[in-house]
Amino acid sequence: MITIKVPKKPPPSLLTVLGYPFAIIFSIFAFFQIGFNLEDFKKNLSNRRLVTDTLFNPKWDWAIENATMALVETIQIAILASIIGCFIALPLSFYASRATNQTSITYYIYKSFLNFIRTIPDLFWAMLFTVAVGLGPFAGVLALIMFSMAIMGKLLSETIDSIDMGPLEAAKASGANQNQAVFTSALPQILPNFTAYFLYIFELCIRASVILGLVGAGGVGRIIETQRIFLRFDRISPIIVFILVAVIAIEQFSVWLRRKIL
């Protein structure tokens, strides 16, 4: 009889041993903290009519009349903010990458600057900017600039980390200084990625700009907010449908364009 020596199964790693129980205990604890109460839930379920009756009885005329301009404003905010944000992030990401920035002090400064911007949620930016520069779409644009700059900075600097160093070296060998080398050899390598990320960020900005109005930073959210307070879900639901259509249409467009470019 042939005996096959089966290799021993390695013992579970420390991460598995500690991770699973911790995840389960923390989940139970979190659900407990959130306080799900079946009694209250049942009682509140009778309020359901308050939402559903109006939500599924949309007032199309009202929404077309009042929300179209705001929806256009939303799209404008997203376009302007994603363009400015991404183009600010383009040079920053070269400084925040090991491949193109050899000085470690400036590398850490730029890297942590981008990380810091990323920790603040988009609506927090919007709230801060509404206080700083006043209510209106300008605050929304500034908030989304920060938002898109942070995401583009992270994605792009990580892409730059993994570029082919050959062309960079070749440019330097033929006498280019650091900036010239980066401009002629690193930039062309990441431009296709930059375009793809830009389209992705534009989609994210469209989604984010919808809710900016809830804190007074312009766009269609402003109308949602005023109707929400009066529980006029019959007026909100057609707006939500418009947003859905716009978001899905823009997403399809950007998927198409991305396929064309790459």
Place this chain on the structure above:
Amino acid sequence: MSIPKQPINQRILKYTITIMIIIGSIWSASGLEITPERFLTAPGKIWILVSAMFPLDLSTEAIERIVPKVAESLFIAWAGTVIGAIFSFPISFIAASNVSKNSISKVTKQFLNIIRAFPELILAFVLLPVTGLGPLTGTLAVGIHSIGTLGKLSSEVIEGIDEGPLESIKSSGGSKINELLFGVVPQVMPTITSYWLYRFEINLRASAVLGIVGAGGVGAELINQLRFRDFPRAGTVLVVTILMVLIVDTISASIRRRIIKGRTIKV
């Protein structure tokens, strides 16, 4: 020496994109009545706000109010991610075109797309009258949105697997369930788990803002302090939130890296 010319299609595409970007920004800027000087004066105004926040309000009363709210955001994000993970996992198998029927996969993907299109905040205030003011609403909103995003990402992971193991299970007499359990799950689990953690990081930011509509978490605290012009306290809210997000991000990112890289085993 002649330099080869770029293909004409590429050049046309390049010019079209440049023109689109320029026209897009001009149209948007004029529609929103945003002028360059507004951008130039903005940093000064932001500086006034930031300097009003310091020194931070670090009185025990403020800390005792803010820290539980930030913790609540953390719990909302985690519980929401758990809901998203539990429900999206089976759905992603139905949505993956290589393990499920083509028509079913298409319908499921559209369903996930529709869920994904609703921002958490909109879900939150639609749920609000039913589930009440508080973290439960936030959790459900975050959870539902996560089902959409995690379902999409996970199904794409499943679509990218190596079909070899599936075939060998089938050829040795395994059922469809065996195929999924021993062929698909071991291949996709590391990536999907890291997506769960990644989603948790995103949900943390989402849950922080949910308080604006009264769905629990730290958002309500920030908007109230800003409304009452209590800037030192608003600054404290911001700093505590940033610290929490930074810590969670760092831990979660290192776990994700470890999951994807795997562990070296000495044989």
